[in-house]
Amino acid sequence: MAAFPISTIRHSAAHVLAQAVQVLFPQVKLAIGPAIDTGFYYDFELDQPLVESDLARIQVEIDRIISENQPFASYTMAADAAITYFSERQQPYKVAIIEDLKVSEVSIYENGPFVDLCRGPHVNHTGQIGAVALVNVSGAYWRGSEKNTMLQRVYGTAFSTKKELKQYLQQREEAKKRDHRVLGKALQLFSINDQVGSGLVLWHPKGAAVRHVIETYWRNTHLRSGYQLVHSPHIGREDLWKTSGHLDFYEDSMFSAIEIDHTAYYPKPMNCPFHIAIYQQQQVSYRDLPIRYAELGTVYRYERSGVLHGLMRVRGFTQDDAHIFCSQEQVQSEVVRALNFSLDMLGTFGFTDYAVYVSTKPAEKYVGNAADWLVAESALKDAVTQRGLPFEIDAGGGAFYGPKIDIKIKDAIGRYWQCSTIQFDFNLPTKFDMHYINDQGEKKRPYMIHRALLGSIERFFGILVEHYAGKFPVWLAPIQVRLIPLTESARRWAADACQTIIQNDLRADVDASSDTLGYKIRKAQLEKIPIVGIIGENELQNQKITLRFRDVSKQSIVSLSELIQRIQDNTIGGL
Numbered sequence: 001m002a003a004f005p006i007s008t009i010r011h012s013a014a015h016v017l018a019q020a021v022q023v024l025f026p027q028v029k030l031a032i033g034p035a036i037d038t039g040f041y042y043d044f045e046l047d048q049p050l051v052e053s054d055l056a057r058i059q060v061e062i063d064r065i066i067s068e069n070q071p072f073a074s075y076t077m078a079a080d081a082a083i084t085y086f087s088e089r090q091q092p093y094k095v096a097i098i099e100d101l102k103v104s105e106v107s108i109y110e111n112g113p114f115v116d117l118c119r120g121p122h123v124n125h126t127g128q129i130g131a132v133a134l135v136n137v138s139g140a141y142w143r144g145s146e147k148n149t150m151l152q153r154v155y156g157t158a159f160s161t162k163k164e165l166k167q168y169l170q171q172r173e174e175a176k177k178r179d180h181r182v183l184g185k186a187l188q189l190f191s192i193n194d195q196v197g198s199g200l201v202l203w204h205p206k207g208a209a210v211r212h213v214i215e216t217y218w219r220n221t222h223l224r225s226g227y228q229l230v231h232s233p234h235i236g237r238e239d240l241w242k243t244s245g246h247l248d249f250y251e252d253s254m255f256s257a258i259e260i261d262h263t264a265y266y267p268k269p270m271n272c273p274f275h276i277a278i279y280q281q282q283q284v285s286y287r288d289l290p291i292r293y294a295e296l297g298t299v300y301r302y303e304r305s306g307v308l309h310g311l312m313r314v315r316g317f318t319q320d321d322a323h324i325f326c327s328q329e330q331v332q333s334e335v336v337r338a339l340n341f342s343l344d345m346l347g348t349f350g351f352t353d354y355a356v357y358v359s360t361k362p363a364e365k366y367v368g369n370a371a372d373w374l375v376a377e378s379a380l381k382d383a384v385t386q387r388g389l390p391f392e393i394d395a396g397g398g399a400f401y402g403p404k405i406d407i408k409i410k411d412a413i414g415r416y417w418q419c420s421t422i423q424f425d426f427n428l429p430t431k432f433d434m435h436y437i438n439d440q441g442e443k444k445r446p447y448m449i450h451r452a453l454l455g456s457i458e459r460f461f462g463i464l465v466e467h468y469a470g471k472f473p474v475w476l477a478p479i480q481v482r483l484i485p486l487t488e489s490a491r492r493w494a495a496d497a498c499q500t501i502i503q504n505d506l507r508a509d510v511d512a513s514s515d516t517l518g519y520k521i522r523k524a525q526l527e528k529i530p531i532v533g534i535i536g537e538n539e540l541q542n543q544k545i546t547l548r549f550r551d552v553s554k555q556s557i558v559s560l561s562e563l564i565q566r567i568q569d570n571t572i573g574g575l
Contacts, residue, residue: 004123006160010035012072012122013062013132013158018042019114020061021154024054030116031093031142031151039157043140045093050137050152058154059134069127070112074120076105082117093142131165132158135172144304174413180465181310187470187527189478190311190461199308199315201458206478209507210464211457213476215296217348218320218454225341227294227322232274234298238264243431244273253301271297272425272450275323276432284436289446290326290334296457297321311462318457324449327436328375331447335379335422338451339387339405342420345453346409349464350473351419353410356389359397366400368426376424376447377403401427411467419460423450471550474530475570481508481563482529483545484520486536494535497545497560504564521548533563 014033017040021028025046033042050058077085079098082105086094094117098106109118111126123129135155142148159165184190189207196202203211219229235258241247246254250269257264268274275293284291298318307313326334343354358380361373380403384391391405398404402424408416425448428434435443454460464472474480481501485494494510501508511520517534524532533545545563547556558566 004128004160006158007035008121008123009129009160010040010158011120012126013129013156014040014042015072015109015111015114015116015118015122016062016065016126016129016132017058017134017154017156018044018116019065019112020058022114023061024057027090029093030091032097033116039135039155041153041155043093043142043151043153045149045151050154055134055137055154059132062132062134065112066126066129066132068112069125071125072109072111072120072122074107074109074118074122077108078105079103082106082108085115086117129158130160131162132156133165133169140306141304144306146304146306171413171415175415175466178413178466178469179310180312180462183465183470184310184462187478189465192310192314197315198305199303199313201311201314201316207461209478210472210476211461214454214457214461218296218345219294221341221345222294222322225337227292230275230278230293230295232271232278232295232297233268234300235265235267236273238266240273240277241266244270244428245431246270246273253303255300255302267300268297269299269301271295271299271319271321272323272428273432275321276428276434279325279434280432284325284446286327286436286438286444289436290324290330292322292324294322295319311458314458317459320452320454320457320460322451322453324451325434325436325446326449327438327444328447331375332379332382334449335383335405336386338422338449339383342407342422342451342453343387346407346419349460349476350467351409351411354389355408355410355416356384356391357394357397357406357408358384358391359394359399359404359406361396361398361403362400363396366398367430368402372426372447373403376426380405380422380424399423401425409463411463412469417463419453419455419463421450421452421455424448425450471528472530474567477507477528477530479507479509479527479529480567481506481531481533482524482527483508483510483533483535484517484524485510485512486517486534487540490535490537490540493540494533497533497535500560501564504568506564506567525550531563531567 011034014035018030018033021044027047029045031043031045033040083095083098097117106117107119109116109120109122133156135157137152137154139150140153142151157168159168187206188204190204191202192198192200193202222229238257246269254269255267257266278293279291296318298316300316303313303315324334324338360377384405404421404423406418407420409419410416429445429448434446436446438444483494483498485491491512498508498510513520521532528550530550532548534548535545539546544557544559547558
């Protein structure tokens, strides 16, 4: 079999999916069907909702089409002729696409009896698609607008070989077991309530405990690493967002303005302008640089209801944000410093495998001069090289305002998640006329670097839940120790012991219920508590605690002080 890019295989599979649906449902109206990171999808307008049995029938038809080795043929068609062609076949979405293109001719792909509007590319024939599996069906508005028709989106995936497909499906099944939305509810970590608002997270005590540990560690490590912590408001005046350019280019992702004293204020979508405002409250000398501001700042962005997804896609979230202002001479060392800090932070949370990308200057629209871009791009590449990390160059993939490093972390089941970003910005310093005074007494424009380590607390928390399948390591667990007393006298001692543990800034509780010991242990296992301490008469007489560890068969008998010390030293049985 000829080697084709996976995106080409999946795009071809999307056409086969559409063909199969059209065979089984001749009145279907076809919309779009692109390849995506995990496979492909196609949007359909149908008179009836698709169910699991329909997907099974469609899968059979897909397999038949693949087995026929139907050649993919491409040709062009005059736009007017294509509009007529698709109109006659009652395909209004294809007509709308052609009309929006405003071109004289369009590209058409044909395989067997199936004809579609498409730029390609595709494999040579359907037999080269490899292995295909349908995954699920959901709703999707035409062109993403709730004002338009709700379509049915059928998702599938495709790989070159059946082995790769099998591995992916196994990973998918494992991912279902680790779904942070399911575990978040089962472990009482967080919830999202329609009465409060879609995409707005309610942190329950256990989830808030983990969040507190993450944020405390984040703040302490930033202070030790030369950052200054700042805090900024949740709203800002209209003029601020005009100056930053957000109202010109980002307004669709911003919530509506609030009028205060006849002035419009907007919930902040980003923290950057506030950090710049803090910088500008003083006359900055070259001796003051670099300045590193860090904030766990909650921002608000409008996301369509159809794309909201647990903690991974929300409307209110807390960015672990930082902005570095430095001179050209400091750029290299600051990028190295930020990269090392990022990797150390991710490693602390258990992530040591990465995919790293350096995105460079776009070919056309960008701000800043070429010399600044060269300095920034060189610093990014050199930093990754110094760290010994393999990386890919995303040529032209930088934002219009600056190049960047993106770090994707690999989780326990092999999925990659975008987390850390080190991003230069040549736009905002100019818009806000930022400067510092150099050693010659002249005004100079500082280099500005946006830097996020975790991305957002909400999304990173969701990643952590799925990475650990809810079984947080001891230092992160919402309840680190559950004490189970077996007698009335042991209950009193357990209550005092629990308070002592808590006074040492650890997290513990007592199960003093009348349930059996076996039931209590099982309950702790379901709650994924890492350490259970059993206190009976023998333990009480010896002032000891018998420890049982999550997923570890061995037990340990320790004093209360030893238990506290071992948790603080993170030396509990490899948990």
